[in-house]
Amino acid sequence: MARKFLYVVAILIALFIGARIALGFFPQQLTRLTLEPTSRFEPQPVLASNAYADPALWLSRPGITGEDPARWTPEGFVPDGPPIDAAVFFIHPTTYLKRDHWNAPLDDADALKFARVVTRANASVFGRAGEVWVPRYRQATFGAFVSDKPEARQALDLAYADVARAFDLFIAAQPAGRPIVIAGHSQGSYLAKxxxxxxxxxxxxxxxxxxxxAIGWVVDPAQDLPRMKLPACAAADQAGCVISYLTFADQADVAMMRDAYRRLAGGAAAQATQILCSNPLTGGxxxxxxxxxxIGAIVPDVTMQSAKVTPGLVGAACAADGTLRIGEGPDMGPFVLPGGNYHIYDYALYWTNLRQDFARRVAAWQARR
Incomplete structure (x- = not known):
């Protein structure tokens, strides 16, 4: 069983490295040829209103059987307090890297295995919450984010319809007045916005x-925050606000991330993009x-199944272009994108600080009641 799992991980790494090479070393036109699906968009019915009553459509939720990836903790972690009375709705990032479809089939085994891995690394930041809910959904494929075709927007609309269905059930399951958090990474943060x-x-x-x-996706203060009707988080003890940042080494090229945002934003938002930069070490x-x-990044092993808490790994500096810069950047394994893009590790590099950030903001919300 262990050998089979490592084989699957090796395949996933190979797929990701293929995308990594294309993204890092080829122009966008060739990148699209490498990653963009060749098929037409496949219209699919909206999931039934009660579809997410099925526990099988959740990676994490109360009462889940077996391992709950949102409750994972790394090697060397010291418990940091009792459960926090809050409910978190977390939307996992893109884990479907194939070109067969514009949207991941819910029965795609590779996408599901990778989704469990990234949920363990990211959603576990909120592991002290009384409830953490992480839905599975028909996510848009990786290639949708480099495509100019209308199918890309259709794929994201389908993914959003699933997430919205899941969120409705999540809210219905909460007692009146319980504080909630919406969180995501990458595609998950695009959908969270x-x-x-x-x-x-x-x-x-x-x-x-x-x-x-909304970490790992562009939040434009001028365009996005007014639509969300929320301010950026300007202080560590502020509640009712938005946290977002994009992590890069100092010499990294951020053009492709900006282009992906502009492509999907459309209209006036596509003309002048600002980037919100929350500092995960100051909370401001x-x-x-x-x-x-x-106080503790997590550095994974090659299988992405275990990790060690590593204090002092990187600092955090918001650059003039709105991105978060970390110096030369540490060795985190094969998933660092060429040119110093630490997108996969947006949560991992600040894992322990983000756990404290979550606890402080819930306390701030409770204090103002």
Missing amino acids: RLTEDKIAGTPLAARLVAVY LGGSALAAAN
Whole structure:
């Protein structure tokens, strides 16, 4: 069984490295040829209103049987306090890297295995929450983010429809007045922004919102925050606000990330993109902090199944272009994208600090009640 799992991990790494090479060394036109699906978009029915009552459609939720990836903790981790009375809705990033379809089939075994791995590394930041819910969904394939075809937007609309269905069940399961958090990474953060606009902004749920962690995707303060009807988090003890950052080594090229955002934003938002830079080491907006303020990154092994807590690994400095810069960048394994893009490790590099950030913001929300 262990050998079979390692074989699957090796395949996933090989697939990712293929995408990595294309993204890092070839122009965007060739990147599209390498990653963009060759088939037409396949219209699919909206999931039934009660579809997410099935525990099989969740990676994490209360009462789940077997391992709960959101409750994972790394080697050397010291428990940091009792459960926190809050419920977190976390949307995992892209784990479907194939070109067969514009959207991942729910029965794709490779995408599911990789989703469990990244949920363990990312959603575990919120592991002290009383409830953490992480839905499976028909995510858009990786190639949708480098494509100019209308199918890319259709694929993301389908992914969003699933996430919105899951969120409705998540909210229905919460007692009145319980604080909630919306969080995601990469594609998950793109969907989290849209979810906040559609389901939170201007509704009674806004009063229950602790924060939106839209990490690993562009949040434009001028375009996105007004639609979300939320401010950026300007202080570590602020609630009802948005946290977002994109992690790069100092010499990294951020053009492709900007282009992906502009492509999907469309309209006026595509013309002038700003990037919100929350500092994960200070809890504030912009600025810089030395590595000594980093109380514990997690550094994974090659299988991405275990990791060690490593204090002082990197600092955090918000650059003039709005990205978060970390110096030359540490050796984190094969998933660092060429040119110093630490996208996969946005959460991992600040894992322990983000756990504390979550606890502080819930306490701030409770204090103002």
